[in-house]
Amino acid sequence: MSARVQTEAFDLGQEMQGFGSGSGAVVTFSGLVRDEGGRLVALELEHYPGMTESLMERYGREAAERFQLDDWRIIHRHGRLTVGEPIMMVATAARHRDAAFQAAEYLMDWLKSRAPFWKREIGVDGPGEWVSAREADEDALTRWDR
Amino acid sequence: MSARVQTEAFDLGQEMQGFGSGSGAVVTFSGLVRDEGGRLVALELEHYPGMTESLMERYGREAAERFQLDDWRIIHRHGRLTVGEPIMMVATAARHRDAAFQAAEYLMDWLKSRAPFWKREIGVDGPGEWVSAREADEDALTRWDR
Amino acid sequence: MRLDVLYFAWLRERIGQPKERIETEAATVRDLVAQLIAMDEYHAAALSDLSAVRVAVDQELADLDTPLTGAREVAFFPPMTGG
């Protein structure tokens, strides 16, 4: 049960050592930097120190309660991340797969549109545009308000 | 893009080395042997050799097409698996998270109720009952018939 | 025709063997089940409650009405519990 914001890379396998042992179902999501058809060499991620960490903790705990999780982990990087590198991961452990899947999707929907991170594209010619929010990400979040 | 049936354990981290590089979103599901409150020491898994492998391949390919996956992997063990050990895993890689999550859930729903595996509980006093199919698993599968 | 008939999980245990070769004229799975039940008490016990039994013909999921024309392998087993 932990949330981390860091510049360093992380290793999914290492993070998952012993995670959810005792649970029946473990789901992980990893987001990676795409090259967008060769257009990009990296992403630069900025965040809101303080707010990020406390929101990640709060939403992790909320998901744990809502979906009866045995364990959860959120890791989100910032700084310059090159193509192919992991940007973030979410892992959830629960008794059954339904809860583990739903909790992971819930945390991802939340991270995409409520966690204070901003991405800027770094192209072959240097820094480019800030990535715009996808409307689909806002929509995704509203499905949990039931 | 591979399906494997094996007795040996597998390592999630090792399996995920390089998996989905080039994709934006990777989802994994792992199923582990629960001790059911200390009642169990292991599970014994039986399967239908030949049919298992060809169905796993077929459903992997179907999911890849349906959800536009960049990559997928299914590993399912059989034989005697002790408490805490991984039983199986599914991994999916796609451009966006929605497709990766949906494909992983689709493959899990299918594996739970259509892949020819049967589990028997091994308790502290020796072999026990064959695990009954959950009705929820049958229901889960029907949600994809749209 | 000659069919390989396979049993898995508790069906295998009740019948006492994982596989047998059956000489049959059964047109459908239903006919084959009737023939097997008539063989002895073990087959009868295993196949009495068909709501708890699933069947595959040549490794494809099938049902009682599935024809056996050209089939080589029929398998009976409980609902699957993988994953």
Added chain:
Amino acid sequence: MRLDVLYFAWLRERIGQPKERIETEAATVRDLVAQLIAMDEYHAAALSDLSAVRVAVDQELADLDTPLTGAREVAFFPPMTGG
């Protein structure tokens, strides 16, 4: 009262600094935005289209009507793009 006002991503770039201390009597976020826009062309450019701007008061997501009573930190930024 004195507020720390923070800017992120392209708002930070347009305004030219990540943080400034503002002396204000603003009762709500809306009042504060009006004061900032009146300061100079950079603030005006950054805060002209509020539909593209999100705000947090003391690190909690807020909106234009959120009161600033007792607030110490207000942050302006574009819609989030984490994950």
